[in-house]
Amino acid sequence: MKRSAPIVVSTVIILVLGIALIATLLFINNQPAPTRGITPLVQIAQMEADSHRWAVNYPNQYASLVQTAENAQRTAYGGSLPYSKLENDPRLVTLFAGYGFSIEYNEDRGHLNSLTDVREIKRVNEKTAGTCYSCKSSNNPGLWAEMGMAEYDRTLFSELGKHIDQPIGCANCHDAETMALIVTNPALEEALEAQGKDWRTFTRQEMRTVVCANCHVEYYFAGEGAYLTFPWKKGTRVEDISSYYAELEFKDWVHPDSGAAMIKMQHPEYELFTAGSTHYNAGVACADCHMPYTRDGAAKYSSHNVRSPLLDPEPACGACHTDVKYVVERVGIIQDQVWETMDATEEALVAAIETIKTSAEAPGVDQTLLEEARSLHREAQLRWDFIAAENSMGFHNPEEALRILASATDLARQAQLKAFQAAGSPGGQQAALP
Ligand code: HEC
Ligand code: HEC
Ligand code: HEC
Ligand code: HEC
Numbered sequence: 001m002k003r004s005a006p007i008v009v010s011t012v013i014i015l016v017l018g019i020a021l022i023a024t025l026l027f028i029n030n031q032p033a034p035t036r037g038i039t040p041l042v043q044i045a046q047m048e049a050d051s052h053r054w055a056v057n058y059p060n061q062y063a064s065l066v067q068t069a070e071n072a073q074r075t076a077y078g079g080s081l082p083y084s085k086l087e088n089d090p091r092l093v094t095l096f097a098g099y100g101f102s103i104e105y106n107e108d109r110g111h112l113n114s115l116t117d118v119r120e121i122k123r124v125n126e127k128t129a130g131t132c133y134s135c136k137s138s139n140n141p142g143l144w145a146e147m148g149m150a151e152y153d154r155t156l157f158s159e160l161g162k163h164i165d166q167p168i169g170c171a172n173c174h175d176a177e178t179m180a181l182i183v184t185n186p187a188l189e190e191a192l193e194a195q196g197k198d199w200r201t202f203t204r205q206e207m208r209t210v211v212c213a214n215c216h217v218e219y220y221f222a223g224e225g226a227y228l229t230f231p232w233k234k235g236t237r238v239e240d241i242s243s244y245y246a247e248l249e250f251k252d253w254v255h256p257d258s259g260a261a262m263i264k265m266q267h268p269e270y271e272l273f274t275a276g277s278t279h280y281n282a283g284v285a286c287a288d289c290h291m292p293y294t295r296d297g298a299a300k301y302s303s304h305n306v307r308s309p310l311l312d313p314e315p316a317c318g319a320c321h322t323d324v325k326y327v328v329e330r331v332g333i334i335q336d337q338v339w340e341t342m343d344a345t346e347e348a349l350v351a352a353i354e355t356i357k358t359s360a361e362a363p364g365v366d367q368t369l370l371e372e373a374r375s376l377h378r379e380a381q382l383r384w385d386f387i388a389a390e391n392s393m394g395f396h397n398p399e400e401a402l403r404i405l406a407s408a409t410d411l412a413r414q415a416q417l418k419a420f421q422a423a424g425s426p427g428g429q430q431a432a433l434p
Contacts, residue, residue, distance in 0.1 A: 044176040047142040051169035054176070060296050065169070065304040068110030071311070077335050077393035078308045080109040082117070091346045094353060095381060098256040101264060108267075108391060111306055115167040129153060129226035130160035134185065135215035138169030141184045149186040154225040173211045181207040185214040191230035208285035209270070216269040216286075218386075220250065236271040238386045238404055242379060258356040260374035265385035272390045277397035284320070292316045331395050338387070338394030341405045345384045348412035352377050355416045359423035369422035376415035383408035 042056045055062035071080035085105045086092050096102035100123035109117070114136040118124070124132065131153040134140060143152055143163060152160065175182045183189050183199045188210075192199055199210055218241060222229040234240040242263075251261035274280050279289075287302065292315040294303045309316035313328050321327045356373050359365055387394060387401045387408075394401030 049139040049166045054170045060301040061304045067305040069112035075310045082106040099253045111168040128157040130155040131226045137164045138166045138171040139164045181211045187228040191232040194233045208287040212286045213270040218268040258353045260377040263382045265389040273396040275400045334398045335393040345409045348409045352412045352415040355419040359419040362423040366422045373415045373418035380408045380411035
């Protein structure tokens, strides 16, 4: 017995080592193949609407997205406090007379509020098209795939709303499998296609801007089915957009005082920024300023707390500018200058509207000249609104903003002059002098 003890002990040791080796090999064999970047913890379904489900894999991105619900600070011209733009500047009530925006028009706020805010807008009624949900929910990519955009847009807002329970979320910007940035809005896909562009060939830096163009663009509802369309066929400059609408003889509403067929511009951030701005030409993307890199211990991630960079300029501007205080001051100077110029444009527009209205009531008014005055009013206000509805008070492209406002003021004064001429008033006679 005594002699066999070492044999038993070594057999046991060999057996234990053998089992341990087999177990280790099995364990290694059953590990997932090495991947680049973060290893997914859970499988996320394609177009998963619920951002909370993505949160398990990407807690920092999710937590920062959630912060967009809480921002409530105002800046000089922006910020996240939904104050009334109409109370702030009562001239807008005259400029948008006869249209929903003269009833309610509020400052925008963070992405997570999108669904609550669209449902509370007073401009929404029983006839409102489902299209209005296009930029408000992460349910959209799934719904577009399921029903097609034409059917989505044709469905009434009230009916479509039954299928929508999420605000803006991960599925609006990312492919769930690869996490790549993608174009999710079929209207953007079609608008790029109309210009002969395919976003699948874009660089990563280009996508960091184009992904915002899913929503931050000028658009209109085409035809009976309210088909979401970006007016980009001729280009994305304000003149291209204006001539596109003119060719189509499109109007959003008729101004009750001037009688002009009007266009309401929506938030054309993408169009203004990409119209040769200094930052765009230097290869800077929307995400560089609005989604700066942030640290969580060793991990670096893009802040998804998208908001005014002025609320925390250090990470937003400091990545490229050493003197952040200086560039932030420059923003203030640029915005004040754009606002002063815009103020003059609004004065000219209100004067044009009043003069056209008075002239239209004058006996023997020249209808041809009056029509010319109306079309000048439309063109002037469309240009002004391109800058007014854009949310950066000109900062995204200061030179372009000032150029457009100068042209808008000129067109508005021409409209007023034509209206004087139409009525044959002293102003008209004066204007006829060389
Ligand atoms: C160089 C930095 C920079 C880039 C690039 C940039 N922005 Fe901005 N953006 C700003 C600043 C500064 C403001 C002004 C914020 C304010 O007035 O509080 C602003 C304002 C905005 C606002 C309004 C914010 C608010 O507080 O209401 C929106 C929306 C916006 N940008 C979207 C975009 C989109 C979309 C792009 C790309 C097409 C873009 N920005 C590119 C710096 C940038
Ligand atoms: C409005 C568009 C938008 C939404 C919504 C959005 N993202 Fe992103 N996300 C971006 C952009 C832009 C980047 C930067 C990508 C790049 O640099 O290539 C990014 C980057 C990322 C990255 C890469 C790592 C990093 O932080 O740079 C991950 C992971 C990610 N997002 C997860 C999410 C998750 C999870 C959600 C939902 C909770 C979400 N994103 C919602 C636009 C968005
Ligand atoms: C799916 C549509 C959608 C996409 C994609 C999107 N946005 Fe927005 N964004 C909105 C809407 C809608 C609002 C206004 C929400 C509200 O006021 O309730 C908004 C608001 C904002 C604001 C104002 C936030 C505040 O607190 O005032 C900024 C800044 C902004 N977006 C920038 C961006 C940038 C930069 C991108 C691209 C990285 C982007 N957005 C992509 C729809 C979108
Ligand atoms: C990704 C890099 C990058 C980021 C981020 C960035 N900028 Fe710039 N900025 C540039 C470049 C490049 C130029 C042009 C070259 C120069 O003048 O330095 C520029 C120029 C400017 C100018 C001068 C513009 C002109 O037309 O003369 C101002 C003002 C400015 N930036 C403000 C800001 C502010 C404010 C922020 C943050 C909200 C910011 N930038 C974020 C790269 C950046």
